[in-house]
Amino acid sequence: MTSTALPNTLPRPPGELERLEAAWKTPRGWRYLTTVNNTNIGLLYIGTSLLFFLLAGVLGLLMRMQLAVPENTFLSASTYNQVFTMHGTVMMFLFAIPVVEAIAVYLLPNMLGARDLPFPRLSAYAFWAYAIGGLAFFCTLFVGLAPDGGWFMYPPLTGKAYSPGLNADFWLLGIGFIEISAIAGAIELIVGILFTRAPGMTLGRMPVYAWAMLVVGVMIVFAFPAIIAGTALLELERAYDWPFFIADRGGDPILWQHLFWFFGHPEVYIIFLPAAGMVSTMIPTIAGVPLVGRRAIIVALVAVGFFSFALWAHHMFTAGLGVLKMSFVSAASMAVAVPTAIQVFAWIATMWRGRVSMSAPALFLLGFMFIFVLGGLTGVMVAVLPFDWQVHDTYFIVAHLHYVLIGGMLFPVFAALYYWIPLINGNQLSERLARWVFGLMFGGFNVAFFPMHITGLLGMPRRVYTYSSEMGWDGLNMLSSVGAFVFAFGVLLFLFDLARTLRLPAKDIGNPWNAATLEWLPSEDYGNRSIARITSDDPLWEQPTLAREVEAGQHYLPGTVSGRRETIATSALGAVPRYLMILPGDSWWPLIAAAGTAGFFLLLTVTLTWTAWACGIAAIVGIVAWLWQSDRPPPLAHAKVADDLTLPVGARGTASHSWWATLIMLVVDATIFASFVFAYIHISMRLTVCPPPQAALAAPLWPLLSIALLLASSALFWLASRAVQRRRLTPLVLAALVCMLAAFACDFNGQRLAGLEPTAQAWSATVATLLAYQGLHVIVLVLAALYLCARAWRGILTSASRATLDNTALMWHYTSLQGIAAAAAIHLVPWLMD
Incomplete structure (x- = not known):
């Protein structure tokens, strides 16, 4: 592996590329629904998550219309409760987490130099379960069955006594299986990052974005089970009268808060860390210099993930937990700012060393740093117990939440869309329109949410659907509503430019930003023509002929040895080739299993028991059928993946990627x-x-x-x-x-x-x-x-x-x-x- 010679120097055999293309060909027409290729699933994932962003945004605008003037009757109290509950739920569960997983599914295989993620059908299942279930869940708004207890669903308000309808049940069962979809995606990403990196891409050379997604995957594995357990307990209470949260029968409503926020606060960093990884990938490119403090940033990512689990009671300072417990959480809430600050200073230092041109990604990254730093400062403020006691459940917290989440995630996501859109068809979004988009979004955001700090300090509580003009909040609320519509207009302008760009004729992708990471290598449905051997942190900068060599098939696995889809499994630490991994192809079974899973949970909610169980059986049949096809004897024992390297086909026991995926699943369990x-x-x-x-x-x-x-x-x-x-x-x-x-x-x-x-x-x-x-x-x-x-x-x-x-x-x-x-x-x- 230390040799400078290329793995393949002999002439490539005739027909090799054609066989590779045939093995990875994307189905056309209605059979496109069977696709499992990460590029196709990733684009579907991204598009669906952006749809939910728009839907949640419309709900947010309805809220701002209601609150623009005092004593407004635009929305009734019950409708407003459903709208604000769905706005928060859709933004957090159906947009924020899925969009970061979606971008990872699309980018990571090529960024790691792999053909695909190790469980393509699992990715397809996770997407379809999310899309079908999420759209069905959103449609509850149109039949008056949308949840109305807040996106946090605190009992006893959400118990049967105070929420006797099906509204809360849709949240509990719908969100429960959507979280299962997110966990499936996390398992896929963890195993893919650890075991399918290009040969030579050691953990030290792995892109910072991959490090961020690895940390996030591990965080999902430990954080999301708490909300699954919590929703199960609350649904058992509602359906079977098991009184976990009913105080006069020995239960405790605070138990829900512990379970919910053990998931909820790490979720903030599960959303932020992928965005931070994208920022650490884009800033060196737009500055034209290597990332300053690369190893310190990686350590900071791990530290943020670690500290995030000590912060769940950050949201419970008014719940009466005791001074000692609250002081510990307060200290941890302040400590997490240190590794976050390390990343921000490293980004600033990188831009200082380089020469930054004001491109569209650069604008959104600068806007991100301004907004996120301000959100971080207010986060330190609410970590101080006496201050939190004053502003808890006021609009100050609403402002802080949006500065952290929109500033910390949405602006980097828009920067990423401007940066990586050329990977789709080679065309870039308009730089001229981008300046308008950024100006409207940045200005509209600050006009909308900065005044909320003041309304919160003036005493305006969260979740109220109207207020009296005597409170003195009229002007600030009108200003926030105007800002929200300005922000929305910027998003619409972006969508217009996106649609225009995607309709343009495809052209050669190239490397328009002169980036250093592998996703800019020439790629097709099968990814790269050959799997690159990596010898540096910034391969496209430090190995300038790499793109030409990979396209010529001079690196590993330039074709298909078995006639099927394949990639190379490498060791977790040193990325040494271990075996040839045969990947499953396109199939209807993930879609059938996902539709069955969604149908089971949603139909069970409306007490269509027999139909629900029929869907459940369909889901089990789909899963069994796809597993039956997947684990088969390999077509050959060994495969020649380079002139000088022959690998075993498949692995068993602890050497197998499926064994590790099962182990991670059991950690979730x-x-x-x-x-x-x-x-x-x-x-x-x-x-x-x-x-x-x-x-x-x-x-x-x-x-x-x-x-x-x-x-x-x-x-x-x-x-x-x-x-x-x-x-x-x-x-x-x-x-x-x-x-x-x-x-x-x-x-x-x-x-x-x-x-x-x-x-x-x-x-x-x-x-x-x-x-x-x-x-x-x-x-x-x-x-x-x-x-x-x-x-x-x-x-x-x-x-x-x-x-x-x-x-x-x-x-x-x-x-x-x-x-x-x-x-x-x-x-x-x-x-x-x-």
């Missing part, structure tokens, strides 16, 4: 379980006596018997994983399944004998939740065991094609550990608190 355990402990600590006097725990015989059966089940499956032949594997798998079912039966019987009633009080409900979550895993293992046995009997499961077996083994052992942990929590926590 464990975090959801930990959230349920937190709920159980939190409710226990709120009780005077734990467990409640009427809820005596079962005799220790049943949990001990359950633990023994779980250990036996894992041992049997470990033996099965060492026996690939169907005659040995199937009996062992079935025996392991019987032990797993028997263990759950012991748990269930023990809780039945204890006489716990989930509807009686919250403590019993949390115990039932832990048991139900274990039961869900047992059901999944039943399906996995049957699927595994079917593959074994069909002869598809072999020593060379055992990803299904290895991944199921991970799930099996995890379920055993989770069952043991649940038993320990249920039986030890009351004993410790006795």
